[in-house]
Amino acid sequence: MKKLGLGILGSGKGSNCRAILEQISAGNLPAEARLVVSDVFDAGILDVAREFGVPNVYLPPGKFRTRLEPNVEMELERLLQQAGVELVVLAGFMRVLKEPMLGAYRRRIINIHPSLLPKFPGIESWKQALAAGEKITGCSVHYVDAGIDSGEVIARRKVPVLPGDTPESLHARIQIAERALYPEVIAQFCEV
16 A cells, blocks of 8 residues: 655654654555755754654745745745655645645645634644643644634644643643544545
8 A cells, every 4th residue: 555655744753743753664654755844944843853754854944034035935936846745734834825835735735833723823723722721732733824723624623721720731632632633534534
């Protein structure tokens, strides 16, 4: 059976990347991580990639804080195409993608977000949920578009907000849900 070629993009420690690679290694996910890319030179996600023997690269993002420079985004697309990537998986990638990525991978770029979208897009959404007095929050996997966490939702997983929750305790439980949900959604793309 042909394995789906994944490109994983991240800016942080790589916990969702690790969850995906563990599911692949265990034989539970018929995919192959072909490339891990980070816009942060010393990001933990690059160490996770090396630990699992996945080709990885640091791609300097350029001068913008929230997106890649156009020439950098073109290089990202080239690297992913060259690696045979069929599905781009954002795992804590803190930049908004534009063209040419969105055109090259139409409905083949997904992201996981720590809220029940469309509620609380953007950063630190678990803090937003606590401040709003939510009783239920969670995580969502969605298609990536040119907006911030605004693409069509593919799947959600609910997480209760418990009495006495701190931002840290709530975020930790959401991350557990993320690490379960993301590989499940990627598996759906493997079946297509």
